Amino acid sequence: MGKTVIKKMLFVLSKATLENAYAAFIMANGARMEGIEAEIFFTFFGLEAIQTKKLNKLSVATVGNPAMHIPTMVGGLPGMEGFATKMMKKEMDKLDMPPVDEFLEILSASGVKLWACKLAVDMFHLSEKDLIEDLDGILTIGDFYNRADQEGTQLLFI
Amino acid sequence: MEAVLAGNKVNLTEDGYLVDFSQWTKEIGTEIAKQEGIEMTDRHWEVIKWIQEQVKADNALSVRGIKKSGVLDIKEFYALFPGGPLKISTKIAGVPKPKSCI
Numbered sequence: 225m226g227k228t229v230i231k232k233m234l235f236v237l238s239k240a241t242l243e244n245a246y247a248a249f250i251m252a253n254g255a256r257m258e259g260i261e262a263e264i265f266f267t268f269f270g271l272e273a274i275q276t277k278k279l280n281k282l283s284v285a286t287v288g289n290p291a292m293h294i295p296t297m298v299g300g301l302p303g304m305e306g307f308a309t310k311m312m313k314k315e316m317d318k319l320d321m322p323p324v325d326e327f328l329e330i331l332s333a334s335g336v337k338l339w340a341c342k343l344a345v346d347m348f349h350l351s352e353k354d355l356i357e358d359l360d361g362i363l364t365i366g367d368f369y370n371r372a373d374q375e376g377t378q379l380l381f382i
Numbered sequence: 383m384e385a386v387l388a389g390n391k392v393n394l395t396e397d398g399y400l401v402d403f404s405q406w407t408k409e410i411g412t413e414i415a416k417q418e419g420i421e422m423t424d425r426h427w428e429v430i431k432w433i434q435e436q437v438k439a440d441n442a443l444s445v446r447g448i449k450k451s452g453v454l455d456i457k458e459f460y461a462l463f464p465g466g467p468l469k470i471s472t473k474i475a476g477v478p479k480p481k482s483c484i
């Protein structure tokens with residue numbers, strides 16, 4: 225088995241649905257487990273995943289999500305989002321998937337760099353005190369591109 | 383496939399994992415570690431022993447499991463076995479490659 229040619233994975237998380245946040249987290253963690261460097265740039269709604277007060281309240285999207293297999297009108301009824309989220313969290317727990325706060329701790333301890341997007345932080349009137357302690361800093365998109373500093377770097381928008 | 387590690391004939395999977403744990407010895411573990419660029423210390427062996435116990439007890443291995451282990455934290459795990467800690471430590475321990483995505 226040859227060594228992987230991917231050396232570094234850069235993720236941009238722009239959405240705050242549970243399924244998107246977990247996609248970024250699992251892929252970043254999986255990269256580290258394979259000896260690949262990984263960093264996540266949280267922008268726009270993705271910032272909810274690193275706001276201390278909001279991160280454990282992320283929900284599954286029940287509207288505009290055909291894979292939910294429920295009619296859009298039903299998905300929009302009060303309580304549906306909470307119900308679907310509860311069901312999904314139960315399934316994830318069965319697979320020993322950590323909740324968002326613990327997952328962020330694991331990522332940080334595993335060497336995944338966690339960055340907040342400066343423009344989005346300004347736009348939502350946030351400051352560092354609203355964000356998780358493990359955050360590595362607030363960057364402009366230019367700063368983030370500069371982190372693609374080696375051959376074999378891949379960038380993924382989630 | 384067959385290979386010779388530390389003077390012993392062993393059966394390995396395509397990725398270099400021992401097929402049969404009963405063939406494992408500390409010397410074989412040391413040899414595999416060397417191939418991965420790791421010089422084994424007492425601390426390394428403590429972790430390897432813990433991993434072997436987990437596999438024996440049929441507990442699935444994961445990074446989250448390391449965090450809860452009380453034996454070591456994730457940072458130390460990455461420091462001891464750089465470049466894919468779970469993959470490399472299980473190889474040294476002579477146990478199957480973990481299938482977990484987390």
